[in-house]
Amino acid sequence: xxxxxxxxxxxxxxxxxxxxxxxxxxxxxxxxxxxxxxxxxxxxxxxxxxxxxxxxxxxxxxxxxxxxxxxxxxxxxxxxxxxxxxxxxxxxxxxxxxxxxxxxxxxxxxxxxxxxxxxxxxxxxxxxxxxxxxxxxxxxxxxxxxxxxxxxxxxxxxxxxxxxxxxxxxxxxxxxxxxxxxxxxxxxxxxxxxxxxxxxxxxxxxxxxxxxxxx
Numbered sequence: 057x058x059x060x061x062x063x064x065x066x067x068x069x070x071x072x073x074x075x076x077x078x079x080x081x082x083x084x085x086x087x088x089x090x091x092x093x094x095x096x097x098x099x100x101x102x103x104x105x106x107x108x109x110x111x112x113x114x115x116x117x118x119x120x121x122x123x124x125x126x127x128x129x130x131x132x133x134x135x136x137x138x139x140x141x142x143x144x145x146x147x148x149x150x151x152x153x154x155x156x157x158x159x160x161x162x163x164x165x166x167x168x169x170x171x172x173x174x175x176x177x178x179x180x181x182x183x184x185x186x187x188x189x190x191x192x193x194x195x196x197x198x199x200x201x202x203x204x205x206x207x208x209x210x211x212x213x214x215x216x217x218x219x220x221x222x223x224x225x226x227x228x229x230x231x232x233x234x235x236x237x238x239x240x241x242x243x244x245x246x247x248x249x250x251x252x253x254x255x256x257x258x259x260x261x262x263x264x265x266x267x268x269x270x271x
Contacts, residue, residue, distance in 0.1 A: 069251060070096040076109055084110025101251055118144040118196040118226035120178035124169045127224030129191065130159050140165065140180060143193060143226045148178035155183065164191060164230055166222055186222065189232030192240055194247050196227035201250040202243055209256060213242045216263035238266055
């Protein structure tokens with residue numbers, strides 16, 4: 057059996073400094089060896105194979121990846137372009153040569169990460185201005201759960217809240233119209249319970265109850 061088939065992601069949440077095993081195994085991501093024991097360096101889900109162990113982080117800043125769809129906020133203007141907050145420790149830039157109109161500081165935008173250099177700094181393209189609305193920040197590693205398989209989770213939230221929602225892979229979510237407060241509450245539940253099973257059913261029941269109360 058291959059390592060891929062043997063690898064299992066447990067439902068166990070581990071914390072920084074927690075001893076994972078004293079067995080001899082290859083060190084994966086977010087773990088380290090001390091006094092013959094493998095220890096977690098991050099808050100996350102334990103991932104263990106026959107000969108390898110790692111931790112999938114449950115929180116953290118966004119690491120830009122080419123072709124990712126992101127949401128951002130214009131933070132400053134330079135002679136060649138604009139600096140954008142994309143929920144990362146690394147700088148991201150929109151070049152003026154790629155724009156038809158100038159942007160204002162504080163503007164919400166959606167864009168594609170077109171290039172990432174060796175310093176992890178991102179160049180953004182396909183920029184669209186998002187008018188009005190508000191931004192919700194979540195942990196980037198929770199975004200796949202918030203989107204759901206084939207967009208099932210986010211479409212469920214859109215359906216019941218009637219909100220226009222754009223989800224960035226970087227952990228920034230733009231929302232406008234409808235019941236934004238309910239959308240935020242539902243997304244926060246998904247974020248906090250992302251490691252649990254049957255989450256879609258629980259979110260459906262929650263939204264049905266909340267929208268029924270408000271009718």
